Structures are given as C-alpha cells and as structure tokens.
Amino acid sequence: MAKKQAEKEVQVEDKLKTLYSLQTKLSDVDKIKILRGELPLEVADLEDEIIGLKTRIGKYESDQKEFETAVAQQKQKIQDCTLKIEKYKEQLDNVRNNREYDHLSKEIEFETLEIELAEKRIKEFTQNVKSLKEQVEKSKSFLEERSADLHQKKDELDEIISETKQQEEQLREEIKGIEGEVEPRLLQAFKRIRKSARNGLAIVAIERGACGGCFNKIPPQKQMDIKLGKKIIVCEYCGRIMIDPELVGIEE
Missing domain, CATH: 1.10.287 (Helix Hairpins)
Structure with missing residues (x-):
C-alpha cells in the first residue's frame, strides 16, 4: 500500500513538473509573439x-x-x-x-x-x-x-x-513532445486554463504564500498540500494550477 502511495505521489509530481516544463516552453513562444508585437x-x-x-x-x-x-x-x-x-x-x-x-x-x-x-x-x-x-x-x-x-x-x-524562426520551430517541436507526455484530459484542462489566463500562465509556482498568478493568499493547509504534491490543486481565485517552487528548482 505504501509503495502504491509513493508511486502515486511521484506520478502527480511528474505531471506537475511536465506541465511546468510545458508552460515554460509556451511562455518562450509567447515572448517571441510579443517581440513581433502588433505587426x-x-x-x-x-x-x-x-x-x-x-x-x-x-x-x-x-x-x-x-x-x-x-x-x-x-x-x-x-x-x-x-x-x-x-x-x-x-x-x-x-x-x-x-x-x-x-x-x-x-x-x-x-x-x-x-x-x-x-x-x-x-x-x-x-x-x-x-x-x-x-x-x-x-x-x-x-x-x-x-x-x-x-x-x-x-x-x-x-x-x-x-531571426526567431529557428528558435520558435525548435520550441514548438519540444512543446509537441511534452504534450505527448501529458494525459489528454489534463492537457485539455491545462489549455483551457491557459486560454482564459490573461498572461497565458496555466500553472504557477507559489510566491511568498500566494498564488503566483493572481497573488491571492493561499491558506496554510493548502500550501502544505501543494508542497506535498499528492494531488493537482488549482487556485480558488484564478483557477490556475499551483506548484511548489522547490519542485521545479525555484527559490522563493
């Protein structure tokens, strides 16, 4: 039972890491689009x-x-x-x-x-x-x-x-590969959140006890749940998926 629990926890953490990696690549593509501006x-x-x-x-x-x-x-x-x-x-x-x-x-x-x-x-x-x-x-x-x-x-x-074509093509190839690692339902939910988010961020790390997307405070118990990484938790205010910064190597 303990072994199955550990496998489940790792699986959820992997999902979160994969989503965060996907978000990072998508944000890099967004930056290229911003560079093009309104052109x-x-x-x-x-x-x-x-x-x-x-x-x-x-x-x-x-x-x-x-x-x-x-x-x-x-x-x-x-x-x-x-x-x-x-x-x-x-x-x-x-x-x-x-x-x-x-x-x-x-x-x-x-x-x-x-x-x-x-x-x-x-x-x-x-x-x-x-x-x-x-x-x-x-x-x-x-x-x-x-x-x-x-x-x-x-x-x-x-x-x-x-100037950005090669970089964008490489990013899109990487994005395609990462998307293949995410289960369809989770990927669909991720894309839906990203589409409705003003800055295109569907998954964010906690910053000083607050959501890294809308900056609303997160209750201590929920912070602990996010840190444990046992399940995917979304912000009750903005709907973004939240992740523990240590899980993706971010120092608060």
Whole structure:
C-alpha cells in the first residue's frame, strides 16, 4: 500500500513538473509573439485596406466609363436633333398650309428642347467624370502610400520572423513532445486554463504564500498540500494550477 502511495505521489509530481516544463516552453513562444508585437495584425489590416481601396478604385473607374459613354450618347443625340431641325426648317419653306407649318414648328421646338436637355446632361455627366477622376487620383495616391506602409511592415515582420524562426520551430517541436507526455484530459484542462489566463500562465509556482498568478493568499493547509504534491490543486481565485517552487528548482 505504501509503495502504491509513493508511486502515486511521484506520478502527480511528474505531471506537475511536465506541465511546468510545458508552460515554460509556451511562455518562450509567447515572448517571441510579443517581440513581433502588433505587426501581424497591422499587416493583415493593411492588406484588407488595400483590397478595399482597389475595389473602390475599380468602382470609380467603372462609373467614370459609364458617364463618359453617357456623354458620348448625349453628343450623338445633339447631332441627330440638329439634323432633324435642319430638315424641318427646309420643309418649312415648302409648307402648303398653316397646319403643316404648326406641326413642323412644334417638331423644331421639341428637338431644340431635346438639345438643351442633352447639353444640360452633358454638363452634369462631365462634372461627374471630373469628380470621379479626382477620386481615382486621390485613391491611387493613398493606395501607393498604404502599399509602401505594407511593404515596410512586411519587411519588419519578415526580419523578426527570420531571426526567431529557428528558435520558435525548435520550441514548438519540444512543446509537441511534452504534450505527448501529458494525459489528454489534463492537457485539455491545462489549455483551457491557459486560454482564459490573461498572461497565458496555466500553472504557477507559489510566491511568498500566494498564488503566483493572481497573488491571492493561499491558506496554510493548502500550501502544505501543494508542497506535498499528492494531488493537482488549482487556485480558488484564478483557477490556475499551483506548484511548489522547490519542485521545479525555484527559490522563493
């Protein structure tokens, strides 16, 4: 019975040591991510912004072409109306009665109004084309600026990644190996605690009689239980797993 008890105690201590080793490696990866800072997010945001700018420029250029086509159509309409007016005026010289004269006069008046309306539309459409050209120029200028920013941010990120890539890959290999030593349920619980912890610490050593994660005082009896290492104990305040510092070679 005593032998089985000793084996169980060693087993729990080994679990705690393994988790603490895993936490140490994960924290080293976290430090690398901190070194990269907000650069990955900034790069992603800039890429999204550039896609949006290109879409906007494409829409502006499409609208511009539509208005240019509309201007050409109105100009053609003016030509057609002018030809009709000339034809009607020629016919006026050969009218046989007032009824024909009135009819031709009304046609000339109608075509004249059509020309005036077309000229007004040409003016509006031309203004729209001008405005869209300005928008395209501004957007392209801004696109160049944001593209330059993206290039700079990417260079910075690539430089940091190249400096830390080998270290991170090695850490991740070690993490993978350590995770294989932890039973699935315990590993799942560890990851859940780590995810909810603000600083990513799922297991912490006791510091001066307090939890090393939230710094709340631990009752003496619980401190003794943690020191004995007979079972896995979590902080009642923050939910982190607690470990005796001597077990992992930490001096208080």
